[in-house]
Amino acid sequence: MIGIIVPVHNEEQLLDACIKSLLVASCHERLNNEHVKILIVLDDCTDTSRRIAEAHPVTTLVCAHRNVGKTRAQGADHLLAIGARWLAFTDADSIVPGSWLADQLGFEVDAVCGIVEVTDWSEHPSGVRERYDAHYTPVDGHRHIHGANLGVSSEAYRRAGGFRALPTHEDVHLVADLESSGAVIKWTAANRVKTSARKNCRCREGFGDYLSSLAEPAG
Numbered sequence: 307m308i309g310i311i312v313p314v315h316n317e318e319q320l321l322d323a324c325i326k327s328l329l330v331a332s333c334h335e336r337l338n339n340e341h342v343k344i345l346i347v348l349d350d351c352t353d354t355s356r357r358i359a360e361a362h363p364v365t366t367l368v369c370a371h372r373n374v375g376k377t378r379a380q381g382a383d384h385l386l387a388i389g390a391r392w393l394a395f396t397d398a399d400s401i402v403p404g405s406w407l408a409d410q411l412g413f414e415v416d417a418v419c420g421i422v423e424v425t426d427w428s429e430h431p432s433g434v435r436e437r438y439d440a441h442y443t444p445v446d447g448h449r450h451i452h453g454a455n456l457g458v459s460s461e462a463y464r465r466a467g468g469f470r471a472l473p474t475h476e477d478v479h480l481v482a483d484l485e486s487s488g489a490v491i492k493w494t495a496a497n498r499v500k501t502s503a504r505k506n507c508r509c510r511e512g513f514g515d516y517l518s519s520l521a522e523p524a525g
Contacts, residue, residue: 309393318358400499416461
């Protein structure tokens with residue numbers, strides 16, 4: 307069984323599109339009909355996120371951590387307990403490609419770090435996209451780490467100790483722990499996940515804050 311974990315905090319505007327993309331990816335022919343369980347971890351949601359999730363054939367889990375590291379870890383623990391052999395992670399403001407899971411498994415490695423692609427820059431002033439592109443390397447062998455595009459075998463995840471209870475950069479620390487434990491990691495540009503460039507981001511010091519920091523060139 308393959309598990310997908312999506313941490314959610316008040317994502318009623320974008321969650322539906324995310325889940326629909328995951329359902330498509332779960333049915334890819336190269337998965338050979340292996341069961342895929344999509345777990346939506348609702349972290350202290352006060353909007354209609356739960357109702358949106360429950361309208362789809364997914365599993366929901368409710369918590370009140372307000373800590374993305376704890377939320378991802380709880381989701382992973384839930385899926386590991388019911389036999390998931392592979393864990394795939396994305397974010398509620400992201401849309402995965404149809405071959406997302408199939409590509410991750412096809413690399414036959416311990417973990418896969420993919421890249422993200424922003425398609426709507428309208429919330430940011432002129433110059434942000436150019437400065438972002440100047441520092442982003444969307445090629446195989448990159449060293450970008452995104453919780454929105456990450457996969458890991460259950461064995462490697464356990465060996466690394468799982469996600470730390472961190473409010474941000476939990477994905478960076480997991481990958482560092484994977485490397486320290488000897489995991490074989492594929493740094494790929496092949497399965498790009500489309501993600502939001504919104505300013506009203508859910509995780510401080512995350513991707514959204516990084517983009518906002520590019521609004522003014524360094525002095």
